[in-house]
Amino acid sequence: MSLDVSPALLEKAERGEVSDAEFVACVRESLPYAWTVITGVIAEADGAPDGFADNETPPPSEAERGQLLRALASDAIRGGLERHFGVKLAFQNCHRVAVFKTSQVDSDCYRAFVSPRGQLLNQSPELRDC
Numbered sequence: 001m002s003l004d005v006s007p008a009l010l011e012k013a014e015r016g017e018v019s020d021a022e023f024v025a026c027v028r029e030s031l032p033y034a035w036t037v038i039t040g041v042i043a044e045a046d047g048a049p050d051g052f053a054d055n056e057t058p059p060p061s062e063a064e065r066g067q068l069l070r071a072l073a074s075d076a077i078r079g080g081l082e083r084h085f086g087v088k089l090a091f092q093n094c095h096r097v098a099v100f101k102t103s104q105v106d107s108d109c110y111r112a113f114v115s116p117r118g119q120l121l122n123q124s125p126e127l128r129d130c
Helices: 007-015 020-030 032-047 062-073 075-085 108-114 116-121
Strands: 052-055 087-092 096-101
Touching: 007 020, 020 032, 020 075, 032 052, 032 062, 032 075, 032 087, 032 096, 052 108, 062 075, 062 087, 075 087, 087 108, 096 108
Parallel strands: none
Antiparallel strands: 052 096, 087 096
16 A cells, blocks of 8 residues: 555545645655655755765665655655745656656756666666666
């Protein structure tokens, strides 16, 4: 299961829409490792002149890697986090999380990161089994 959804939040979702704030709180509580990595990279990007930062540190276990995969592979979760923080998230190799200011989405740096070439250049033997 991806998220630990409280009975109250599930009931609310069954009745209609939930707010981004409620959804993001559920993500924060359910995926604490992913939340820590993503908010850490966002803090780094806030201080970067080009608005870019990334995390290349592999997770300490498969459980933490799974949290990153769930957070960034889900359109709803990734989109909720992007709206909440006002950033664009990008992802490579099961753990390389990058953050871009929304104004940088059309930048050379962003296009290079999300390109097939960028993905290929980020490969190494130790990442092939992640």
